[in-house]
Amino acid sequence: MFNQPELSGFNIIEGDYSSSIIILSIIIAIFASYTALVMNQRVRQNSFFNKHLWSVLAAFSMGVGIWSMHFIGMSAMMLPVHMHYDRVLTIVSIIPAIVAAFIAFHVANNPQPTKRSHFLGGLSMGAGISLMHYIGMDSMHMEGVSYYYHLPLFTLSIVVAIIVSFVALYVFSVLQNQMKNWLQRLIVAVIMGIAISSMHYIGMAAVVFYVPKDFTFVTHMQMEDMHFLLTLIINGLGITLLLFLLMELFDRFVSNRINYYDSMTKLPNYREFERRFSTSTYSAIALIDMDKMDKRGSLHGYMAVDELMKKVAARLFEHKPSSMEIYRMEGRKFAFVSHKWVDKDKLAASMQKMVESLSAPFPLKDRNVTISTVCAIAMQEEDNKRNSLYANALAILQDPNIQYTNQLVFYDENVHRYMFEQGILQDVDKAFAEDQFFIVYQPKMNMLDGHMVGVEALLRWQHPAQGLISPGVFIPILEKNHRIQDVTRWVIKEVCKQLQQWQLDSKVNCPVSINIPGECLTSHSQVNYLKEMTETYQIDPKWIELEITETSFVASIQQALRGVAALRKEGFSIALDDFGTGVSSLSYLKQMPISTLKIDKSFLDDVPHSRKDASIIQSIISLGRSLDLNIVVEGAETKEQIHFLADFCDNPIIQGYYYSKPLPALELSEWYNRFTKPETV
Numbered sequence: 001m002f003n004q005p006e007l008s009g010f011n012i013i014e015g016d017y018s019s020s021i022i023i024l025s026i027i028i029a030i031f032a033s034y035t036a037l038v039m040n041q042r043v044r045q046n047s048f049f050n051k052h053l054w055s056v057l058a059a060f061s062m063g064v065g066i067w068s069m070h071f072i073g074m075s076a077m078m079l080p081v082h083m084h085y086d087r088v089l090t091i092v093s094i095i096p097a098i099v100a101a102f103i104a105f106h107v108a109n110n111p112q113p114t115k116r117s118h119f120l121g122g123l124s125m126g127a128g129i130s131l132m133h134y135i136g137m138d139s140m141h142m143e144g145v146s147y148y149y150h151l152p153l154f155t156l157s158i159v160v161a162i163i164v165s166f167v168a169l170y171v172f173s174v175l176q177n178q179m180k181n182w183l184q185r186l187i188v189a190v191i192m193g194i195a196i197s198s199m200h201y202i203g204m205a206a207v208v209f210y211v212p213k214d215f216t217f218v219t220h221m222q223m224e225d226m227h228f229l230l231t232l233i234i235n236g237l238g239i240t241l242l243l244f245l246l247m248e249l250f251d252r253f254v255s256n257r258i259n260y261y262d263s264m265t266k267l268p269n270y271r272e273f274e275r276r277f278s279t280s281t282y283s284a285i286a287l288i289d290m291d292k293m294d295k296r297g298s299l300h301g302y303m304a305v306d307e308l309m310k311k312v313a314a315r316l317f318e319h320k321p322s323s324m325e326i327y328r329m330e331g332r333k334f335a336f337v338s339h340k341w342v343d344k345d346k347l348a349a350s351m352q353k354m355v356e357s358l359s360a361p362f363p364l365k366d367r368n369v370t371i372s373t374v375c376a377i378a379m380q381e382e383d384n385k386r387n388s389l390y391a392n393a394l395a396i397l398q399d400p401n402i403q404y405t406n407q408l409v410f411y412d413e414n415v416h417r418y419m420f421e422q423g424i425l426q427d428v429d430k431a432f433a434e435d436q437f438f439i440v441y442q443p444k445m446n447m448l449d450g451h452m453v454g455v456e457a458l459l460r461w462q463h464p465a466q467g468l469i470s471p472g473v474f475i476p477i478l479e480k481n482h483r484i485q486d487v488t489r490w491v492i493k494e495v496c497k498q499l500q501q502w503q504l505d506s507k508v509n510c511p512v513s514i515n516i517p518g519e520c521l522t523s524h525s526q527v528n529y530l531k532e533m534t535e536t537y538q539i540d541p542k543w544i545e546l547e548i549t550e551t552s553f554v555a556s557i558q559q560a561l562r563g564v565a566a567l568r569k570e571g572f573s574i575a576l577d578d579f580g581t582g583v584s585s586l587s588y589l590k591q592m593p594i595s596t597l598k599i600d601k602s603f604l605d606d607v608p609h610s611r612k613d614a615s616i617i618q619s620i621i622s623l624g625r626s627l628d629l630n631i632v633v634e635g636a637e638t639k640e641q642i643h644f645l646a647d648f649c650d651n652p653i654i655q656g657y658y659y660s661k662p663l664p665a666l667e668l669s670e671w672y673n674r675f676t677k678p679e680t681v
Helices: 019-044 051-075 087-092 094-108 115-138 151-173 182-205 226-260 270-279 293-300 302-319 344-357 386-398 413-433 471-480 484-505 524-536 557-569 585-589 611-626 639-648 665-675
Strands: 010-013 082-085 140-142 146-149 207-212 284-290 324-328 333-338 373-379 407-410 437-446 452-463 467-469 512-515 544-549 573-579 596-599 630-634 653-655
Touching: 019 051, 019 182, 019 226, 051 094, 051 115, 051 182, 051 226, 082 087, 087 094, 087 115, 094 115, 115 140, 115 151, 115 182, 146 151, 151 182, 182 207, 226 270, 270 324, 270 333, 284 344, 284 386, 302 324, 302 333, 302 344, 333 344, 344 373, 344 407, 373 386, 386 413, 386 471, 413 452, 413 471, 413 484, 437 484, 437 665, 452 471, 452 484, 452 653, 467 471, 471 484, 484 512, 484 524, 484 544, 484 665, 524 557, 544 557, 557 573, 596 611, 611 630
Parallel strands: 373 407, 452 512, 512 544, 544 573, 573 596, 596 630, 630 653
Antiparallel strands: 010 207, 082 140, 146 207, 284 333, 284 373, 324 333, 437 452, 437 653, 452 467
8 A cells, every 4th residue: 555566567647637626626625614614603503403413414514525525626637547436435435524524513512622622633533534535545446557655645644634623623613703704704614625625635646556558548537437426426515505504494484483473372472572563663553351361271271271372363363454463462462453554443343353253152172162352452643652552552451440341442541541550550569579570681792702791681570460561661650650769779689689699600700781760870879779789799890780771861961970970980881772762872972981882773673674774883883983882782683684793893792582582590591501602721
């Protein structure tokens, strides 16, 4: 194999290389590297598919790419002989390439890779690539042609393979954190493709072919089994790409269904309602609420109740007007909304038919069940604020005089608003006592390295009668009636308590943002309470960021400035929330000693399709950078939005459902352990 034979009766033959095929082989290696980079990044993202499946697919893609590059590269060498391939060895040679690539990804995705693991991984991967190459060489048979390997070049090819593999591991485990857009990934893929190709052609140069002196050459190289080889290569690359695209599309579909659709009724859920309702204009909303569902649960069993809800949803969907959207809300409610203006009488007639359709019995396994409902309707003509439209419909259901007799009730501000607000205010103390309030935390992600750099604490209220009440509904009522300070203090205490627990357990190590209403911002007692809680729970103020809105200081800029200055003096950082949605924003930016600028979700909703919104976001980020402020972009939900931010913005911090929904503290700890990768050591 390595010993040079006696060549007195032989001639050494040298082949010619086709430059176009060489270029093609390098392009395939680059394509495989790029595809593998993209697939491997999916390991760190929320996905319906197990992260190990993405690693296997990435390894398969890389292995097939290396293997394809190898055989196309071999076909670039033109020898004037008959040539064919051993089909079994050709197919077997792909196995070491895939195994080698999997080793690389396994090491790269290790939470704490070390130099030793990189070395062992590089050694294993280099050996695998070399094994694939030389098995592939052995599968090539040429009639009357013998060969041996030039030992120095043979050794060099293996050394290059190991070095390339070692570099690859650093690319996947270190540099991938910095590959924030397609161009950077392409540059890395080009380096990888050229490096892998160089190993191959060094290996080819190590082979010395020789033939007897009386050997009869053919005019042109005649390669048999070329159709077989090309079929394998095309199918391998095609299947890899197809699998990736199908998994990506299915993953998006499943993620959307899980996050925004009710699993029981298959209808859009409350989260989808909030998302659409916050960005679209609606002229009317109708809430259909069913009575005594809890009693049905105890009488018939919860499986029967679930079956009943499915049948109710199906009947409502069947009878809903084509111009209206239907949503499954919390508990026993369904919402119907209309984008276009609708006549009140026509709306009443449509909803009456809907309610009447529910009066017919629902057949379950062992009985027929009838339900009692009420339909609460609020129209845009009564209030021009979107958030109030939903609150108005809820206010009707809060009325103690409401009767569940399949009736329609239109919102009357003189009757329902006061009662709803009073009901909310009366229930606040009970909510404290019965732990109806709870906090969820939404991660803020550094898009450059994929690390969690903070979380925002968000208040939720699980009302025993109303279900999950949106903060957009109850917060304005608490602010209007000066109860917001009590709730804010509760949030501050709970966050400090949770921060202490996280730090003791070493589970989550990042700052927490708390929303501070305008009334609290200018309150000396609130500043003192913040100091008291941080001292009680031994929390350094640097771990707490206070988020304020523009409307917090529009009314009294001087008081707000003093309040912010007092908080900054104590060591708290300040973020300006929902920037761009208030008034006179620019005049306050240079006066407010803030540290972070948060771009409101409304600017991102139509990106990248809206050039105007895209330009606004770029302008706000440029403005923030010029003032040396941190930038947080809220509401990122799609891969297209993430790609836009990666391509056009200088590494903003991202907060949104693309990375994670708001999570309870325990779930956040689990999420943090699964998806946040520590620094490489």
